[in-house]
Amino acid sequence: MKPLCASQQSRTESRKPASDAAAGSGGFTVVAATLEEWTQVAEWANEEGWNVGVNDVRCFHPTDPDGFFIGRIGSRPVSALSVVNYSDRYAFAGHYLVPEAYRGLGLGLALWEAALPHAGTRTVGLDAMPAQQANYEKSGFFPVYDTYRYSGRFERPGAVAPGTVRVGPRDLDAVAAYDRTYFPADRRAFLSRWLAAPGHRAYARLTDGRITGYGVIRPAHRGHRIGPLFAETPHDTEALFDSLTAHLGPDEEVSLDVPEPQRAAGALVRERGLRQEFRTVRMYTGPVPGSRAECAGAITSLELG
Numbered sequence: 001m002k003p004l005c006a007s008q009q010s011r012t013e014s015r016k017p018a019s020d021a022a023a024g025s026g027g028f029t030v031v032a033a034t035l036e037e038w039t040q041v042a043e044w045a046n047e048e049g050w051n052v053g054v055n056d057v058r059c060f061h062p063t064d065p066d067g068f069f070i071g072r073i074g075s076r077p078v079s080a081l082s083v084v085n086y087s088d089r090y091a092f093a094g095h096y097l098v099p100e101a102y103r104g105l106g107l108g109l110a111l112w113e114a115a116l117p118h119a120g121t122r123t124v125g126l127d128a129m130p131a132q133q134a135n136y137e138k139s140g141f142f143p144v145y146d147t148y149r150y151s152g153r154f155e156r157p158g159a160v161a162p163g164t165v166r167v168g169p170r171d172l173d174a175v176a177a178y179d180r181t182y183f184p185a186d187r188r189a190f191l192s193r194w195l196a197a198p199g200h201r202a203y204a205r206l207t208d209g210r211i212t213g214y215g216v217i218r219p220a221h222r223g224h225r226i227g228p229l230f231a232e233t234p235h236d237t238e239a240l241f242d243s244l245t246a247h248l249g250p251d252e253e254v255s256l257d258v259p260e261p262q263r264a265a266g267a268l269v270r271e272r273g274l275r276q277e278f279r280t281v282r283m284y285t286g287p288v289p290g291s292r293a294e295c296a297g298a299i300t301s302l303e304l305g
Helices: 035-047 056-063 107-119 130-138 169-180 188-194 234-245 263-271
Strands: 003-005 028-032 068-073 076-085 090-097 123-128 142-152 164-167 201-207 210-219 224-231 254-259 275-284
Touching: 028 107, 035 056, 035 068, 035 076, 035 090, 056 076, 056 188, 068 107, 076 107, 090 107, 123 130, 130 142, 130 275, 142 263, 164 169, 164 234, 169 188, 169 201, 169 210, 169 224, 201 234, 210 234, 224 234, 234 263, 254 263, 254 275
Parallel strands: 090 123, 224 254
Antiparallel strands: 003 028, 028 068, 068 076, 076 090, 123 275, 142 254, 142 275, 164 201, 201 210, 210 224
16 A cells, blocks of 8 residues: 555644644554455444445445555554546535544545545545534535435335336346436446445336336344435336345345435335434535436435435
8 A cells, every 4th residue: 555645633622733632652654455355444433333345345335446545653554545536527425434443543534635636626426424513514515405314114014016127237227327427426337346246136117118217235233224215206216126125035124215305205214114314414515417326215325325
């Protein structure tokens, strides 16, 4: 790993500067993490209750290998942040983590200041915990809508709905074209991995031969996660949700992250027995390239949009 910066100092007076925290320990540096090194960050995220998908790291890291940053004291990882450039206009920040033993030392802020410039002049999106919203606003982010994590076991099992079909890598062109209408950048390369990853199941909703929705369910640290789930109508959303979960047993847990504007999707998962676990706030630094992100039944990932 090639160091990207030397010791960084916190701008927050109530915290110790990172240079002081690192004194005598080899100094604080920021490096671009390899795919294998990022697996430790996924472990940190699971310790925080994020319930990362089993294959998420291997699917997302190749999207922008230079956009996954780790802060270190000596050789010890102490903070993490991803700033993934999806296009020349849009980036997404996530995985902003500092293990509990290293909090309050300015190490997260030092990493933020070193890593965020990776986005250049792109609009940057992120999903913030409400308690941190004010801090992100100081960095130029503004709130747009809330997203709710729903998790639980089903009170009403699903079944594969008529007009809903399994899709995979052979359907990449059609799925990627539909995905682009919801996501602010072309994700064809990412979807080539997402649709083919072990344990991932994808379904599309067809109306008169045209895709009117698609979704993916994947194994996670705890149970399964659905994302994305993009659909034209509440009926399409219900058909996809039931099809994606039809193979799950009654004791298997499922989670998904539903944007607040998609009230029909929230009502559906509550009806199926899922409960709200926590809330995040979608924030941006500027205008978002054309998409219908707020209309998604479930986003792909809180960590990477």
